Amino acid sequence: MFQMPVFKPGVRVLQGGREETVSHVVLRRKEMMVYLVGHDEPIRPDRLQLEPQWFTTERRPEALNWYL
Numbered sequence: 001m002f003q004m005p006v007f008k009p010g011v012r013v014l015q016g017g018r019e020e021t022v023s024h025v026v027l028r029r030k031e032m033m034v035y036l037v038g039h040d041e042p043i044r045p046d047r048l049q050l051e052p053q054w055f056t057t058e059r060r061p062e063a064l065n066w067y068l
Contacts, residue, residue, distance in 0.1 A: 002057070003048040007034050014049035 021037040034044035
C-alpha cells in the first residue's frame with residue numbers, strides 16, 4: 001500500500017487558501033500539470049494541497065460491463 005495525493009477530475013483541492021475543483025490532469029514532458037475549473041493556466045501539483053489517499057499497484061480483475 002502507498003499513500004500520496006491523487007489528482008483526478010472532480011477532486012477538491014486547496015490553492016492559496018481557496019478551495020478549487022480539478023478539471024483535468026495532463027502529463028507533459030515528464031511533468032504533471034493540474035488544470036482547475038475556471039482557470040486557463042495549469043498549476044504544478046506541489047502548489048496544491050490535497051489529503052493523501054491510500055492505494056495499491058496490485059491489479060484487481062474488474063467485471064466486464066461493456067460489450068464490443
